[in-house]
Amino acid sequence: MAKGATNTESVFKSLADDIAARRFSPVYLLMGEEQFYIDRIYSMLMENVLDEAEKDFNLTVLYGADVSGGDIANAALRYPMMAERQLVVVREAQSVSRLDELVRYAASPLDTTVLVLCYMGKSLDKRTALYKEIAKNGMVLESSPVRDYELPRWIVSYFSSLGYGIHPDAAALLAEYSGTDLSKIAVEGDKIVKSMDAGRKDIQVSDVEQNVGITRQFSIFELTKALSFRDVSRAFTIAAYLGASPRFALPAAVNALFLHFYRILKYAAFLKAAPSASASDKAKEIGVNPYFLKEYDTALRNFPVRKCMAVIADIKEYDFKSKGGDAGEATQGELLLELVSRILAR
Numbered sequence: 001m002a003k004g005a006t007n008t009e010s011v012f013k014s015l016a017d018d019i020a021a022r023r024f025s026p027v028y029l030l031m032g033e034e035q036f037y038i039d040r041i042y043s044m045l046m047e048n049v050l051d052e053a054e055k056d057f058n059l060t061v062l063y064g065a066d067v068s069g070g071d072i073a074n075a076a077l078r079y080p081m082m083a084e085r086q087l088v089v090v091r092e093a094q095s096v097s098r099l100d101e102l103v104r105y106a107a108s109p110l111d112t113t114v115l116v117l118c119y120m121g122k123s124l125d126k127r128t129a130l131y132k133e134i135a136k137n138g139m140v141l142e143s144s145p146v147r148d149y150e151l152p153r154w155i156v157s158y159f160s161s162l163g164y165g166i167h168p169d170a171a172a173l174l175a176e177y178s179g180t181d182l183s184k185i186a187v188e189g190d191k192i193v194k195s196m197d198a199g200r201k202d203i204q205v206s207d208v209e210q211n212v213g214i215t216r217q218f219s220i221f222e223l224t225k226a227l228s229f230r231d232v233s234r235a236f237t238i239a240a241y242l243g244a245s246p247r248f249a250l251p252a253a254v255n256a257l258f259l260h261f262y263r264i265l266k267y268a269a270f271l272k273a274a275p276s277a278s279a280s281d282k283a284k285e286i287g288v289n290p291y292f293l294k295e296y297d298t299a300l301r302n303f304p305v306r307k308c309m310a311v312i313a314d315i316k317e318y319d320f321k322s323k324g325g326d327a328g329e330a331t332q333g334e335l336l337l338e339l340v341s342r343i344l345a346r
Contacts, residue, residue, distance in 0.1 A: 008144045009157070012037045015141060019044045024085070026109035027138030029131070031093075031119035036182035037143040038118055045087065049114050054083040064092035069101030076105055076113045085112050093117040099130060106133035146182060148259055149287040151175035155185060156289075159203060162193055166203040168289040172221045173208050176256070188212050218242060220253055223340075224260040228299035232344055239340045243333020250322040250332035257339070258315045263288065264299045265308045271300075307346045314342045 018024070019041070028045065030038040050058055058080045062072060072090055080086040090096065109115065115138075123142055124131050134140060146154050152171040159166045166174075178185040192203060192211045218241040226235040242248050263286045270277065270285045283290040303311060318339040322332065330338070 019048050024114050025139040027134050028116045029134045029140045031123045032143030034143040034145045049087045057081040058083045058086040060088045062090045064095030068097045069099045073105040076115045087114045089116045091118050093119040103129045164201050168291040170205045170208045176221050220256045228295050230302045239336050243336045254319045254322050261311050267296050268305050310346050311343050
């Protein structure tokens with residue numbers, strides 16, 4: 001694996017395996033918009049680099065706003081006391097002043113120090129000398145956010161890492177509830193796993209419903225399904241239920257509807273270009289589990305390309321309204337019902 005690789009999951013797994021085997025790098029740069037992976041690697045290093053008895057004299061935790069690059073270098077240049085190595089952690093490293101003062105150390109780091117830079121919310125400029133030296137002599141994890149359409153697959157992968165399988169419907173429901181907050185998904189996922197009977201390894205929709213406090217029957221996931229099948233009564237019932245909830249947020253609903261119809265449009269284009277493609281290739285193209293292909297086949301019959309494009313135009317109009325533009329006196333729930341009505345009229 002190349003150091004500084006951009007595939008977050010594969011780099012994370014490689015780092016996690018090395019840390020578990022106590023193969024430590026002298027410098028770690030943990031950076032990016034997605035905090036989940038940064039926090040996980042940070043926790044693993046805190047647990048594995050030093051024994052509890054060694055931490056009193058060999059663990060240094062610095063905060064970016066309080067230190068300069070030179071301060072970090074000085075801390076890293078110290079030798080461990082009665083231990084094989086010391087651990088120096090810099091939280092909020094993006095706030096460090098004169099960070100370039102660390103370049104010289106990064107070019108020749110000590111084997112007896114494990115230096116961890118947690119660069120939160122953004123990435124260090126890859127053109128800088130510091131980035132280049134760390135990429136050459138240490139390890140870089142760039143923690144990129146997971147997109148909405150990638151969430152169900154990420155959830156399946158996460159549960160697989162815990163030794164569990166999850167039904168595609170259950171993964172979609174958990175994705176809808178948690179959004180792109182991976183830490184929230186992990187917390188809810190751990191809750192689900194702990195509730196499972198001994199020996200049972202398959203997570204169903206009912207497990208998500210019981211442990212997370214969401215019901216599939218009235219969810220955005222079920223609304224998009226009802227629209228795919230042009231089930232008018234069910235679509236309006238679900239929309240009314242969602243809109244009446246005090247937790248309802250129209251922008252999130254509009255985003256989910258846009259993603260659904262964008263996938264239908266993308267599916268149509270792919271089928272035209274590759275009519276003999278396999279089910280797995282079709283599913284991969286639109287970012288869904290093959291389990292959902294029958295729904296997309298039906299959706300495409302009900303919303304061929306021209307209708308699908310008209311629906312997307314409707315969704316964009318209501319996206320504008322959901323953000324305060326020209327909505328009049330209508331509530332968010334009423335706007336959702338209006339949008340569903342427009343879609344079904346196509």
